[in-house]
Amino acid sequence: MLKTFPRGGVHPPENKLTAGCPIEVLPLPQSVTIPITQHLGATPVITVNKGDKVLAGQLIARAGGYISANVHSSVSGTISKIDVITDISGYKQTCIFIDVSGDEWVGDIDRNPDIIKEIRHTPEEIIQKCLDAGIVGMGGATFPAHVKLKIPAGKKCNLLIINGVECEPYLTSDHRLMLEKGEEVITGARIMMKALGVTRAIIGIENNKPDAIEHLGSLLNGQEDIIIQPLKVKYPQGGEKQLIKALTGREVPPGGLPIDVGVIVHNAGTAFAVYEAVQKNKPLFERVVTVTGNSLKKPGNFLVRIGTPVVKLIEAAGGLPENTGKIISGGPMMGKALSNTQIPVVKGTSGIVVFSEKESARIPYGPCIRCSKCVSVCPMGLEPYLLMALSEKELYERIRNERVTDCMECGSCSFVCPAHRPLLDYIRLGKSTVIKMMREKSMK
């Protein structure tokens, strides 16, 4: 019996079309558009001007606070302008536009492919290097990684979990990374263990990636500081709280953080980025992106520079099919639809999923039939039908008491609803209103 989290969850069709496609390096685009906010937290401060020449890996925006991240140029070239674009949320965001010329990297980046396993740095140096390299959570939440490598005063951590679950359907970027850069991921995990001062780590991988489990297992070669734990395939196992529950049986209290139960969770992609930052001095300016969809001619996994427009990725995957209905950035369960294809790849873009009109059609929704399917699949033990009704009726005080802020927006309820009700849309509305209310209250 494989481990998994006990409460709720769904099993959408996996559709891991690109699991067998090796990571390809995407040719450099002619120009890149780098948004300065690619993470959760404060807006960074731009440190370059229009017309400046930059090298790949050069700092172009400095973190604007403790919970913030540096942004580096992903190419070498000239800054053509600093302007706003309509980003994925449809709102305007400041971006740095760079015209590419050549591919010159900053001098101290080690471009030698040899793997350096020996960790010479002290924990403080590791954290500082992650901060300098602008590393954020690569799973999609984009929380600055250096914050999660420092244990807050009064808390204790005894376990690091590396999240290699990739529970979203279609996506395979972490899977390929673990297969092709397994040694680096494991070294990255060891670096983070050193920074956190823990002696144990678990890499959780869902059982639909047997090759990755076997590969990482063989690399460990009997060493017991890191355990590879296969998990039963179930969405949303990649959620921090679900993964902790599945692997350790510990339950993070509502409103709490993993550190409250002595655990820190990092993504496998983050482990790789930490390896590159610490051992190779390479800032985070490229990432693996899965470009997939049943209608695409040549879906695959690509190593992409941050700031490359999505249209270039789709071209590399065989061009945009004619009957495209929706392009989603991220996984199909939690990702966001793109409003145009000029939107750049950012640090948190784990995949681009192209859906045909037929696949993406929204079915008109009917009334709730009280089947309580949403209640049984909610991994947080909430009552989505009730939350939706309360949000619709604007009863925000009550929806707060129903713990709407625990919702992690996994979308299992909307996925399973037989009446196709937009449960998550309304819950998200209620949640953001409640958070706004709470913030206003605490301000007073």
Next chain:
Amino acid sequence: MSHTILITVVVLGSVGLTASIILYFVSQKFKVYEDPRIDIIQEALPGANCGGCGFTGCRNFAEALVKAENLDGLYCPVGGATVMANVANILGKEVVAAEPLVAVVRCQGSPEYRPRTSVYDGAKDCRIAHNLYGGETDCHYGCLGFGDCVRACKFDAIYMDEKTQLPVIIDDKCVACGACVKACPRNIIELRKKAKKDRKIFVSCVNCDKGGTARKACKVACIGCNKCFNVCEFGAITIKNNLAYIDSFKCTFCRKCVTECPTNAIIELNFPPRKIKAEAAQEPSKEQ
């Protein structure tokens, strides 16, 4: 037989009597005194329970009116001056005059002026769309067009114009309760002073982007060019965040700003057609 009936009547009668005596004393003991004027005032109010006064319903408002020492800040927008005079009369207090207001929609972003750049197929609810993303056009301040204001209006005073996909307010029906103002997640609807013959002059735009960006997204956007501000002799216009605003209490309806606006973001409504050309041509020559 008659014996049985008698027993029944006596037993039931005595139970009823005892219960009524108990109930009488209980009701005396727990009696709540309520000002009889509350009922009278509630009768005098329109009874729409729209919440425009800021209270949860007419009853609640009536209670507040009776309790209040003076009528400052208490006003029923639906009933207007007549109802408030009536209420003041009942309570024997001074009426506080309030200007009648009317709601206006500050967006002209019809598909003709503001091209759609993406398609939204989520739940048709302005609040959700606003929460999720910037909207179907490049203007992320303007009307989303899913009709939350129409649903919020209890007086059937708003409808969606199919051609422009914007809400239209019927001045005669609007009672300025403010429900639509609260419902609109983008604060597009505003309550303005109701002028003679429903005349209106206002900046029909809420876009705070810089001129170029705003203009690119919508042909009739306010670009914050300051022209109206410079032409206004009455200090009614302020410019903040690249957006002009006309104070309806200071505006004298001279209409100079309307002709000055290069993007037609300032609109005039319900005015007689003007003898524009001749006057407009003369004015600049005088200045020179």
